[in-house]
Amino acid sequence: MTAAIAGIGATEFSKDSGRSELRLAVEAIRAALDDAGLRPADVSGLVTFTMDNNSEIAVARELGIGELTFLTRIGYGGGAACAVVQQAVLAVGAGLADVVVCYRALNERSGRRFGQAFASPDPDSGWHAPMGLATPAAQVAMVAQRYLHDSGASADDFGRVTVAARRHAATNPYAWFHGRPITLDDHRASRWIAEPLRLLDCCQESDGAVAVVVTSLERARDLPRPPAVVVAASAQGSGPGQYVMTSYYRPEVGALPEMGVVARQLWDRSGFRPHDVRTAVLYDHFTPYVLMQLEELGFCARGEARHLIADGGVELGGRLPVNPHGGQLGEAYIHGMNGIAEAVRQIRGTAVNQVPGDGPVLVTAGTGVPTSGLVLAPSL
Template identity: 90%
Template sequence: MTAAIAGIGATEFSKDSGRSELRLAVEAIRAALDDAGLRPADVSGLCTFTMDNNSEIAVARELGIGELTFLTRIGYGGGAACAVVQQAVLAVDAGIADVVVCYRALNERSGRRFGQAYVSPDPDSGWHVPMGLATPAAQVAMVARRYMHEHGATGDDFGRVSVAMRRHAATNPHAWFHGRPITLDDHRASRWIAEPLRLLDCCQESDGAVAVVVTSLERARDLACPPAVIAAAAQGSGPGQFVMTSYYRSSTATLPEIGVVARQLWQRSGFRPADVRTAILYDHFTPYVLMQLEELGFCGPGEARHLIAGGGIEIDGRLPVNPHGGQLGEAYIHGMNGIAEAVRQVRGTAVNQVPGDGPVLVTAGTGVPTSGLVLTPNL
């Protein structure tokens, strides 16, 4: 890999932005370009999620970008987060584009709320949604129940993830839940959403936008901020893969698509789980944080609850996870805010900075075809 993230930018994170999604995209991209010390005219590629409502050409027009040589999108919801960066890396490496901006902008709380019951025309959804399994929380709950059954995890183990994320968000001024930590009792008292998941097992619905600027490491070295070197980028889909409902493969209490990503990341970067300084794990629902820790190799199958116990994933724990508060605490920008946090951790500028110069791991949406990154400082 010879590419790096040279700039990050975001809007504020809210429940009602009061602005169009296109405007949010433009604001975040401008901020990212300013951060990198680049101008819109320097951008030659744009990449986003298939779920994003802002076309690359509209974004380019509003920014005054002019010509583009690379326009692409990745599907499967939040699973796209790190894959859009991988697309940018591929384009930069191939010489197709010099500077690629990856963006995600959504009014997901004030507009269409992802947490509501929804049926898509996709035949796959027809085996689940009409049967009443109509929300992401319910679809995850099916896997969570089986995971509890097979490994003895409890609702408290899920709650500890939420407590850790809210502890981190409490000291992050950009987080929606800034200044609002919770206790395990708060988690236990929160209402059922889809048993075994409670309200505090579910991430937020947020309005906001995040953008990152990818260019060659060589060029990034000359820009305004220290580059975050992309040591590895990977995408992955598992056998018998469905979107949120991979219920038909031999084991339902695993996330093999994360395993596909993990194997590539460790192999390409040369790092091992023990090297990781901090991990930004996609936390739309707490059980999948436990399962990711296992698939990524931080512990064995079913052992994540021991890793999490006693503050193991908190800022001062064995493996600090999501020092920004994650999507449970900061905001749900489909994982893109996690990539921005990883860049800050690499730069040493995060509000909850994890000391050291080891690699930072990032994952994308789980339960769907997903992706991951390993970022390092340019030493």
Template identity: 70%
Template sequence: MSRSLAGKAAIAGIGATEFSKASGRSELQLAVEAVRSAVEDAGLTMADVDGLTTFTMDANSEIAVARELGIGELRFFSRINYGGGAACATVQQAAMAVATGVADVVVCYRAFNERSGDRFGQVSVAANAQVNTNGLDNAWSYPMGLGTPAATVAMQARRYMHEYGATSEDFGRVAVADRRHAATNPNAFFHGRPITLEDHQASRMIVDPLHLLDCCQESDGAQAIVVVSAERARDLPQKPAYVTAAAQGSGRDQFVMTSYYRDDIGIPEMGVVGRELWRQSGLRPDDMPMAILYDHFTPYVLMQLEELGFCGRGEAPAFIADGAIEIGGRLPLNTHGGQLGEAYIHGMNGIAEGVRQVRGTSVNQVEAASSSHVLVTAGTGVPTSGLILSA
């Protein structure tokens, strides 16, 4: 009996709400709309759904979503910790459930009013008031002024610049690429609004060395993803995006966004995920014609390229030069515009873009992706996860 997950599950449906700054409706309504859209996209009905999975941070309980949609009995439900690091792990959980027969149709969802409601980018007591040890950990850093995600990332960004000679302009090239891709994506909040490197450098400083355009958006919206067995997916209307590999990872001496006390102040947890994805799939970085890399802050995109093996330590600034991560470059990234350009839906919209690339329906299609593989990662600076999706 094979212990590999490869090829046993597939994403058969994707659905989302519009992405905005003021949705005008509850987070539960957003979740219901996205799940309904994804199930319809898969050619299924609510009677087929018997599993739901989401983030521990999602306010919408599985039973509430099921009630509102008329879903009957649930045979499987799960929640993943660590904020954006949960994104790809929701699909991993769903894939394991359908591959083992625990459930037949599992929908992964994430919905929030993160601009009109609880804004992640502002100082809040929520992070250090959590009723778990994550709150205890944060209580050490919040009184010192590290009260926002940008503040915690700025520490690592400055260290990366010190160690490897990276510059703010190197970070800016990630933002320029994302916004260029968003400009041609009608569903992106920044559709029609590309930026230049000069725009990036002129944007106001948020936490030195991070400019405004180094930081992802605050968005209202929801995204849902339907996972079924590979066999069932082949009989459904959409071209399947097969789950070739799925991994989670946490590094040594791991904290949530403040892992400053280990020898490697980078993001070694993404190295754990990368090594596991390559081991499970038998593939290598050179086999990826493109990637969707979690981009809540631009420096972490550079660090991910290194941890995942696309280039050596400290080599990412040179790797991304000259448009290498834009359409037509050697490794296009975040063809939907990413969280900097499309929307910040905790990485779930990035998974949906990976599916569109495999289907061949992206507005910024990378031709080779529809006949090969796409790498997708989840949040960095935290325990995280990743996927390889294949045609």
């Protein structure tokens, strides 16, 4: 059975939502169901992140969903983004649920701020927290420094990722940084967070929610909104010697082998190859991880991403447009779920910054942790 994404929904993206995360989740799910032409009573499954603060039963009560036959959660923060859709696809394919909603809601700016130092109960943190590596930026900076050494890339190459994202966000009215593009000089002038990462190398903190409705392709074709968006492939992956954000003990530090695990599965299962991809929606929590993903996914050879992004290569009209909505650097940080919504819009042909063509769209989830990915394609 082929699964499809039949609906997407989101709240506005802000820095102070003024309402609970439960309300945000309910608003996004209602919008997604309306988009699909479905009712809450049609939903039989819910999937979210282990980090989401909204219990499935609370969400179901508020929406009036009724009985649920499938409930599950995925761990590892942003690495769960595409995996929640994979779980929905598996449930639909196995006949465990007919309509599954994937959701993520967070007040990350007005509530718990992910960018601040915190004490983790994970025993892995004992390897780095005592040395002062207590924030994601500090942890990623170590990998980024090694990547610069290995690849010959420069901090300006990181900046080019941000410039592209902010240029795309500037023409997206739903983006937090709508109307606010930046230059490479702006990136160079932004303050250090953890060398070699500057402020503009780090994704923003956002309040908001996004939901995605998954059902069978057959049912999706009977719903009011065509065309259905086919999940051509989904995958999860963890690399050897994997830690959380700090896999410094592998033979090669400046790489993301977990994304390589995902990439091989996506290309094998979908039958597509990197050159088929119309646009890539890459998880851009930190700019260096965008370059590393391009290499792991096969869009260029190891150490060559700096050449791919040169001269606007990842901007609209470039060789491979990346994050035409502005990504988490420019639109909002909703743990990657807003990237899935953008990929659906690209397939539908309704994106604000529409990339021409009829090829598939690639989506990735958070890296530095066990991660996931999707290949979405139009239905025939």
